[in-house]
Amino acid sequence: MDRIGESFVKLALAVGEHDPLYVDAYFGPAEWREQAKSGKRPLGEIGKAALRLIAELKRLDASGEDEALRLRRSFLIKQLESLAARVSMLEGAKLPFDEESKALFDAVAPRADERRIREALAGIDSLVPPGEGTLVERLDRFKNDLVIPKDRLDAVFAAAIAEARKRTRERIELPEDESFTVEYVKGEPWGAYNWYKGGNRSVIQINTDFPSFIDAPLGLACHEGYPGHHVQNVLMEQGLVKDRGWIEFTVSPLFSPLSPINEGAANFGVEVAFPGDSRAEFERDVLYPLAGIDPGKAERYFAIRKLLREINYSENEAARRYLDGEITAEEAAQYLCDNALMSLERARRLVTFFDRYRSYIINYNVGYDLVKRYVEKRGGTEDRPDKRWEELRLLISSPRVPSEMQ
Numbered sequence: 400m401d402r403i404g405e406s407f408v409k410l411a412l413a414v415g416e417h418d419p420l421y422v423d424a425y426f427g428p429a430e431w432r433e434q435a436k437s438g439k440r441p442l443g444e445i446g447k448a449a450l451r452l453i454a455e456l457k458r459l460d461a462s463g464e465d466e467a468l469r470l471r472r473s474f475l476i477k478q479l480e481s482l483a484a485r486v487s488m489l490e491g492a493k494l495p496f497d498e499e500s501k502a503l504f505d506a507v508a509p510r511a512d513e514r515r516i517r518e519a520l521a522g523i524d525s526l527v528p529p530g531e532g533t534l535v536e537r538l539d540r541f542k543n544d545l546v547i548p549k550d551r552l553d554a555v556f557a558a559a560i561a562e563a564r565k566r567t568r569e570r571i572e573l574p575e576d577e578s579f580t581v582e583y584v585k586g587e588p589w590g591a592y593n594w595y596k597g598g599n600r601s602v603i604q605i606n607t608d609f610p611s612f613i614d615a616p617l618g619l620a621c622h623e624g625y626p627g628h629h630v631q632n633v634l635m636e637q638g639l640v641k642d643r644g645w646i647e648f649t650v651s652p653l654f655s656p657l658s659p660i661n662e663g664a665a666n667f668g669v670e671v672a673f674p675g676d677s678r679a680e681f682e683r684d685v686l687y688p689l690a691g692i693d694p695g696k697a698e699r700y701f702a703i704r705k706l707l708r709e710i711n712y713s714e715n716e717a718a719r720r721y722l723d724g725e726i727t728a729e730e731a732a733q734y735l736c737d738n739a740l741m742s743l744e745r746a747r748r749l750v751t752f753f754d755r756y757r758s759y760i761i762n763y764n765v766g767y768d769l770v771k772r773y774v775e776k777r778g779g780t781e782d783r784p785d786k787r788w789e790e791l792r793l794l795i796s797s798p799r800v801p802s803e804m805q
């Protein structure tokens with residue numbers, strides 16, 4: 400499997416020469432990347448090589464192996480299948496939305512529950528102060544004075560990161576030298592991004608195209624940093640690459656069966672680090688004052704955000720209809736305004752995210768449900784924080800695939 404792992408890394412780098420999105424992180428031998436650049440391989444050849452490796456892996460008998468090796472084998476199969484699917488998309492294949500997400504991410508988004516969404520919308524309607532205009536316009540007005548002033552942004556992010564890091568390090572052993580830097584950028588289709596550089600270092604970029612609301616820093620600190628993507632990458636590098644020598648984990652394709660687990664665990668990690676009301680309290684008592692925002696609205700805003708989470712399956716629905724050609728970009732943006740209560744500008748940006756990352760959108764909420772269910776089924780319920788942290792740590796340290804997490 401070491402040889403196949405190495406071949407996989409080289410294939411992933413080869414795909415990266417055709418698809419600038421594909422290689423999300425790489426910290427393996429520098430000369431392999433140089434080789435991929437200088438000897439650009441045709442897509443057809445890459446696809447065939449992936450299929451040969453899959454066949455070889457399927458012939459390996461792993462039944463007598465320990466769990467880690469069985470996971471390694473099934474992970475490599477799924478990862479190579481995902482790579483082959485991305486290659487055929489780059490060659491022009493168009494899959495329906497659900498088939499595409501199954502092929503790339505080993506996951507399919509269930510249809511949004513219309514009744515639950517209507518109930519959540521009604522709940523939000525009753526919490527947002529009455530006034531002129533649509534619900535989304537009223538919500539925008541309510542949020543107007545929850546915007547962090549630009550000159551306070553860095554201080555608020557720093558405080559959020561420090562607290563998330565402290566809470567995570569109390570529960571998960573991390574190398575002393577792990578750290579990340581924060582950069583502020585513009586003009587991207589995402590709100591924030593973690594670029595893992597290897598050697599326990601990340602660069603986290605935060606998009607400042609739109610104003611940052613007071614709930615953004617803590618969410619991003621956990622999702623991108625602790626115990627989210629930065630910690631996931633540090634644990635994978637330590638546990639799988641350095642300790643076991645599994646070279647395939649030196650490359651992280653963006654389109655991967657790990658994506659639902661990583662995005663889901665990054666989202667779920669927020670409430671593991673800040674359970675129950677502790678997030679609302681920390682924001683109200685520490686971040687609101689730091690941002691110079693009146694904490695008087697904190698309680699109501701937190702209640703609204705809880706309900707907003709209930710309607711986020713609308714994002715999958717908008718993406719599915721749009722990418723399957725049933726609605727136009729502008730109709731998708733309008734759908735997001737009406738059903739996910741996004742301002743039109745943010746909705747339009749999310750549609751550009753659909754254009755670039757396609758069915759990747761499902762990883763955030765389908766992944767969240769998958770990870771939460773998995774952790775809680777193993778006893779990691781909210782009233783057992785030790786177990787909750789331990790199950791989360793085990794999950795993000797091992798190469799598991801969504802279809803084997805039921």
Ligand SMILES: [Zn+2]
Nearest residue numbers: 622628662665
């Ligand atoms: Zn993420």
